[in-house]
Amino acid sequence: MRPILMKGHERPLTFLKYNRDGDLLFSCAKDHTPTVWFADNGERLGTYRGHNGAVWSCDVSRDSMRLITGSADQTVKLWNVQTGAQLYTFNFGSPARSVDFSVGDKLAVITTDPFMELTSAIHVKRIARDPTEQTEESELVIKGPQGRINRAVWGPLNRTIVSAGEDAVIRIWDSETGKLLREADKESGHKKTITSLTKSADGSHFLTGSLDKSAKLWDTRSLTLIKTYVTERPVNAVAMSPLLDHVVLGGGQDASAVTTTDHRAGKFEAKFFDKILQEEIGGVKGHFGPINALAFNPDGKSFSSGGEDGYVRLHHFDPDYFNIKI
Amino acid sequence: MYGVVHFTTGSLNMPIDKSDPNPNQSKASKFRWGELEEDDNLDFLLPPKEVIGPDENGIKKVIEYKFNDEGNKVKITTTTRARKLAKARLNRRAVERRNWERFGDAVHEDVGSRLTMVSTEEIILERPRAPGMKAEEIKVPGDSLAQLSKGGAVLMVCRTCGKKGDHWTSKCPYKDLAAPVETFVDKPVASEASVAASGSGKGAYVPPSMRAGAERTAGSDMRRRNDENSVRVTNLSEDTREPDLLELFRPFGAVTRVYVAMDQKTGTSRGFSFVNFVNREDAQRAINKLNGYGYDNLILRVEWATPRAN
Numbered sequence A: 001m002r003p004i005l006m007k008g009h010e011r012p013l014t015f016l017k018y019n020r021d022g023d024l025l026f027s028c029a030k031d032h033t034p035t036v037w038f039a040d041n042g043e044r045l046g047t048y049r050g051h052n053g054a055v056w057s058c059d060v061s062r063d064s065m066r067l068i069t070g071s072a073d074q075t076v077k078l079w080n081v082q083t084g085a086q087l088y089t090f091n092f093g094s095p096a097r098s099v100d101f102s103v104g105d106k107l108a109v110i111t112t113d114p115f116m117e118l119t120s121a122i123h124v125k126r127i128a129r130d131p132t133e134q135t136e137e138s139e140l141v142i143k144g145p146q147g148r149i150n151r152a153v154w155g156p157l158n159r160t161i162v163s164a165g166e167d168a169v170i171r172i173w174d175s176e177t178g179k180l181l182r183e184a185d186k187e188s189g190h191k192k193t194i195t196s197l198t199k200s201a202d203g204s205h206f207l208t209g210s211l212d213k214s215a216k217l218w219d220t221r222s223l224t225l226i227k228t229y230v231t232e233r234p235v236n237a238v239a240m241s242p243l244l245d246h247v248v249l250g251g252g253q254d255a256s257a258v259t260t261t262d263h264r265a266g267k268f269e270a271k272f273f274d275k276i277l278q279e280e281i282g283g284v285k286g287h288f289g290p291i292n293a294l295a296f297n298p299d300g301k302s303f304s305s306g307g308e309d310g311y312v313r314l315h316h317f318d319p320d321y322f323n324i325k326i
Numbered sequence B: 001m002y003g004v005v006h007f008t009t010g011s012l013n014m015p016i017d018k019s020d021p022n023p024n025q026s027k028a029s030k031f032r033w034g035e036l037e038e039d040d041n042l043d044f045l046l047p048p049k050e051v052i053g054p055d056e057n058g059i060k061k062v063i064e065y066k067f068n069d070e071g072n073k074v075k076i077t078t079t080t081r082a083r084k085l086a087k088a089r090l091n092r093r094a095v096e097r098r099n100w101e102r103f104g105d106a107v108h109e110d111v112g113s114r115l116t117m118v119s120t121e122e123i124i125l126e127r128p129r130a131p132g133m134k135a136e137e138i139k140v141p142g143d144s145l146a147q148l149s150k151g152g153a154v155l156m157v158c159r160t161c162g163k164k165g166d167h168w169t170s171k172c173p174y175k176d177l178a179a180p181v182e183t184f185v186d187k188p189v190a191s192e193a194s195v196a197a198s199g200s201g202k203g204a205y206v207p208p209s210m211r212a213g214a215e216r217t218a219g220s221d222m223r224r225r226n227d228e229n230s231v232r233v234t235n236l237s238e239d240t241r242e243p244d245l246l247e248l249f250r251p252f253g254a255v256t257r258v259y260v261a262m263d264q265k266t267g268t269s270r271g272f273s274f275v276n277f278v279n280r281e282d283a284q285r286a287i288n289k290l291n292g293y294g295y296d297n298l299i300l301r302v303e304w305a306t307p308r309a310n
Helices: A256-258 A319-323 B023-029 B041-046 B092-098 B144-151 B188-198 B214-220 B244-253 B280-288
Strands: A005-007 A013-018 A024-029 A033-039 A044-047 A053-058 A066-072 A075-080 A086-091 A098-101 A107-112 A119-128 A139-144 A149-154 A159-165 A171-175 A181-183 A194-199 A205-210 A216-221 A226-231 A236-240 A246-252 A269-276 A280-287 A292-295 A302-307 A313-317 B002-012 B050-052 B061-066 B073-084 B115-116 B230-234 B257-264 B269-275 B303-306
Touching: A013 A302, A024 A053, A024 A292, A024 A302, A044 B002, A053 B041, A066 A107, A066 B023, A075 A098, A107 A149, A107 A159, A119 A149, A119 A159, A149 A194, A159 A194, A205 A246, A216 A236, A236 A302, A246 A292, A269 A292, A269 A302, A280 A302, A280 A313, B214 B244, B230 B280, B244 B269, B244 B280, B269 B280, B280 B303
Parallel strands: A013 A053, A013 A292, A053 A098, A098 A149, A194 A236, A236 A292
Antiparallel strands: A005 A313, A005 B115, A013 A024, A024 A033, A033 A044, A053 A066, A066 A075, A066 A098, A075 A086, A098 A107, A107 A119, A119 A139, A149 A159, A159 A171, A171 A181, A194 A205, A205 A216, A216 A226, A236 A246, A246 A269, A269 A280, A292 A302, A302 A313, B002 B073, B050 B061, B061 B073, B230 B269, B230 B303, B257 B269
């Protein structure tokens, strides 16, 4: 396949997200400006100007009208996707790391980093249909985990919130009361910071990637460990194919390997694994730096990866990808 | 959505008319060259442009003939592949979004802006090993060398236990056993076995390869350039390096070592290198196939490396 290279960001990519219809790709990077691209040919549609710090993550509503972005400038902003106009700004006491719309787009879960005296927290905000009615107040604030919470997403039917972060423990919280419902088992769980989390298309299971060079697949309701995928590199980003039973891991480079790197450029790869057999299917090389973001198009026929090099690479699969057998 | 990707497969500079031994001269002689004012007059001598329409893969070939600067007839074949970039089964809203106006930093963007480019390299999903082979099948007990010649992998040689193909010296699982033949034995009492071979009296140093019980064959993979399976490659380009040659020679068989002679001062290749194969037949095949092979704009010379004088 011939990937499409999109160099719209000056700084490393942090997050990639496709909209529900699969025709738009939103990219967030450390350069303060989230960008939206057409997902078929990679043409840039527009940029959202307004943030003053690295943008760590974003989410788009199901109708592709609203974009929410979380940034290191301690704000979370709501945008009109079509015009690029800012609709509302939530202010926090510390950098906002992860944002996620609920099913129905009426609520959003936002995590903030530990900063000075503040510990990290998970905030739930109500999102009004009409931006003029938007209020700042939180429906719910959950505190508890030590260290940064890298990702928090809604569980099935918005009843739960799943969070994962620096303390390597996955937690499931009740979204109405804020009570801790479940914690992942310490022995079978990750040993180092969990960097990324992605849900399956139906929400029944999710995948977490960690700096301990592995990714683990969990059941959402019972938080039992289903599968583990092992790589040689710390995992920065994970994605699951909505169409086939494939899992993709994107990673960095171990500090110890830096001096022995061979000189060929473009060798950071996104590794494909069979979801059920846990075996490596292959790798897609090309990035000049560690891969920080991965996303699958909801139709499963293309995926994109964002790297430390500032490039977004959009890959449309060749027909023989769909016939891969182990 | 259609995207057009152009490949020009290059022009062939050769006379086209096979029936006429002196095509250019004979045709030109029909017109006195002094009368010719413009080159266009000669265009009707050329065969017409052929278009081989898009086939089921979307490949279209256009064959044109023209005269190049030297007056030679030149055939230019342009192969164009129109690729469907995405199945255009977008829903209504997505189609509307396609027509949205650009905003933010993209406002002044022209359609041909260089932010978005299709990669010139074809990237494939690289399989870790040949599909169909499971990990267990690789570990064939017995001669690990034989299985390596199938896989074309680099031969791993361990100096401690002498086993080939399993692990490197630093990873030797038997490293504490430090093969008895390696230890320097001083007292003849302890080394009756080693003295017997040399027969030169007690206390004389007997090299490991001459001691009794020493594996003679282990010596062959100790030797480097001065090997029977060594191939010399000359006329290399300046920036050819070991990995490039390894990739080039690997298809012929297991390669133990690649050495590219480098100029210390400039850091560039001196133009020659040595490649050591495990099997002599692989080396022979490599020589047959790659001698005269065009690599990085130079014609390679691949031959047996002359054995060293000693």
